[in-house]
Amino acid sequence: MLVLAIDAAREPAISILFRGNNFVRLLGGLWVTIRISMISAVLSIPLGILFGIFMMRKNPAAKAVSRVYLDFIRIMPQLVLLFIVYFGTTRAFGINLSGELSAIIVFVLWGTAEMGDLVRGALSSIPKHQYESAAALGMTPMEINIYVIIPQTLRRLIPLAINLITRMIKTTSLIVLIGVVEVLKTGQQIIDANRFAFPTAALPIYGVIFFLYFFTCWPISLLAKYLEKRWKN
Amino acid sequence: MKKSLTVIAAALVSLGLAACGSQGAKDASQASTAAASSDAAVTEGASKAEGTSDSAQESKAADAKDSGAASSFRTVDEIKSSGTIKIGVFSDKAPFGYVDDKGEYQGYDVYYAHRIADDLGVNVEFTSLDPASRVEYVATGKVDITLANFTVTPERAEQVDFALPYMKVALGVVSPDNAVIKSVDDLKGKTLIIAKGTTAETYFEKNYPDIKLQKYDAYADAYNALLDGRGDAFSTDNTEVIAWAKANPGFTVGIETLGDYDTIAAAVAKGNTTLLDFLNDEIKTLGEEKFFHKDYEETLKPVFGDNTDPDSMVVEGGVIE
Incomplete structure (x- = not known):
């Protein structure tokens, strides 16, 4: 049943977050967000490193293949890629992938391409004299790497x-x-289910979602800072 | 200069590949449906021999398969033997399809969906749909039925099969209590607020070009304009304005139905005749017990209030009076 306006209207809109399972549902949505992005990141970082090394090859065929792959993924909006993988595979081949698996496939394809380009950039930014000095010290190519x-x-x-x-x-x-249904959609569901009783709920709920995203991304950048410092020496 | 040329060339190549890809995919799908339909012919032959199926239906289904449309839909028998029906609904369009504070799907459409599942004797699995992807979900068989406040239009009917309608919607006009607009004539010389891209916009532009329109991108902005008195009235779907007027004292829906009725119906994949026939029979049976009036009482009445006539929205037995 819908909750009705009359007596509820005096409560602050944020209170809908604590009705029923709303807050737990929002955290559940956040978990979906984190799960999909972490699986994709864990898969695309090693694949991206391999792709980046592949991109450094001087073979023209390898260059062409990686160029086309990278540009294709970059030019296509992620939404189009998601639709191609989710609906396209069903239409073309009758394969029925779940939404979550399709999302992971697209994110890994995307992450590998972007990560590969970052690795290529990082590798080519190492000055030539580093290789040469190391070689002069008698290191083998493997040791240099x-x-x-x-x-x-x-x-x-x-x-x-x-x-x-x-x-x-x-x-x-x-x-x-x-x-x-991830964290943002869960938020929209909560806002909508209460839109007659709490027409102004959108702002506070989106505010909470902002903090949820923030507290997801913040530890990651703290970790990055820590690693950067630690590996400096 | 040279670099930008390379980039453009690469873009063209990848676009070309993409085009080839979809072409190739189409060919592949045609080939596979051709293969599938020859298989289907064999099984059809077998089931006809058993005398279990209606031959007209079978040949229609076979036609749909031959036409190369996505043929991954499930028949009523397949749904029954799997024990679960997949129904696509809205999860953020209260009071038609939404998720309540306990995380359960609720609303007018959902109430009907539960009844369909009960009458098939299966469990129901809901998928949250967005307006833009409703056709694609049902056309690719990702859901068996789309039940997401889906307005019947000729364009959509080319891609999906609509069952008999269970709801109808017309335009409504809401205005302040102290200057209620009761008919379109009252609007002469006044300013009417509308949201861009809605049926209200096309209706007034086409039929009443002399009424001054004030257009907004979002519903929220349009409502705020009405609250601020920037216009004399606001028009959009009657379901929407009635619910809004109920929650906002000081405003009345002076015109509850205006213009032609659009109907709202369940949709199944093109050619899924067994499921379509089941839904149409179901609508007729449900009409006899006034099921949708009961659905209205349970889900819509708390929002629309006692003064709204259920018959301005509810359709029983698929018949529009």
């Missing part, structure tokens, strides 16, 4: 990778369009 290049690359990558992960977390707000 392990002891000289990769540590420097990782440090340069951290802020960029963190930026990518937080962007992923925020982009999960699109997946509601393929039927995955």
Whole structure:
């Protein structure tokens, strides 16, 4: 049943957050957001590193393939990619992927492309003399990579990778369009179910969602800061 | 310069690939449906031999499969044997489809959905839909039925099959108590607030070009304009204005129904005749017991109040009077 206006109107709108299971539902929605973005991030970082190394190859075919892949993913809005994977696979091949799996596929494709480009950028930003000096010390190419290049690359990558992960977390707000109810949609459901009794509930609920996103992304950037400091020496 | 040319070239290549991709996908789907329909012919032959199915229905279903439309829908028998029906509803359009404070789906559409599941003897699994993706969900068989306040339009009817309607909607006009607009004639020389892209906009522009319109992008802005007195009245779907007037003392819906009725109906995948026939039979049976009036009492009356005539929205037995 809908809750009606008359006697409820005097309570502050934020109180609807504590009615029924609303707050727990909002946290449940946040968990969906975090789960999808973390699975995608964990998969796309190693894949992106491999892709980045692949992009450094001088082979023209490899260059063309990675260029097309990267630009395709970059040019396509994430929403279009989500629709292609979620509805397109069903229309074309009769494969019925769940919304959450489709979201993870798209986010991994996207994350791998972006991460790959970041890795490529970080690798090519290492000055040539680093390779040459290491070689002059008698290191093998493998040792050069392990002891000289990769540590420097990782440090340069951290802020960029963190930026990518937080962007992923925020982009999960699109997946509601393929039927995955995450934190933002849960918030909208709460606002709407109470819209007759609390017409002004939108602002406080969106405010709470803002803090939920903030407290999700903030620890990640703290971790990044810590790692950057630690790996400096 | 050279770099930007490379980027443009890459963009063109990837667009070209994308186009080829969808073309290839179409070919593949046609090939697979062709294969599927030959299989279907075999099983049909078998089921006809058993005398269990209506041949007219079977051939219609087969036609739909041949036309290359997505044919991943489930028949009534398949739904029954799986034990669960998948129904797409709104989760943020109170009081038609919404999620209550306990996390349960509620509303006029949801009440009907539960009844459909009960009469099929299966459980119901709800999917939260957004307006833009309603056609696609049912066309690809991701849900068996779309029951999300889905207005019947000729364009949509090309992509999905609509069952008989269970609700109707017309325009309504809300205005302040001290200057109630009771007919369109009262609007002469006054300013009417409308939301852009709604049926109200097209209706007034086409039929009453002399009424001055004040247009807003969002409903919230339009309502605020009315509250501030920037216009004399506001018009949109009657369900919407009636609910709003109920929650905002000092405003009355002077015109409850205006213009042609649009009907609202359940939709199934194109060619899913068994499910469509089930829904149409169900609507007729439910009409006899006045099911949708009961649905109105339970879900809409608390919002629309005692003074609203249920017959301005409810349709029984699929018949519009």
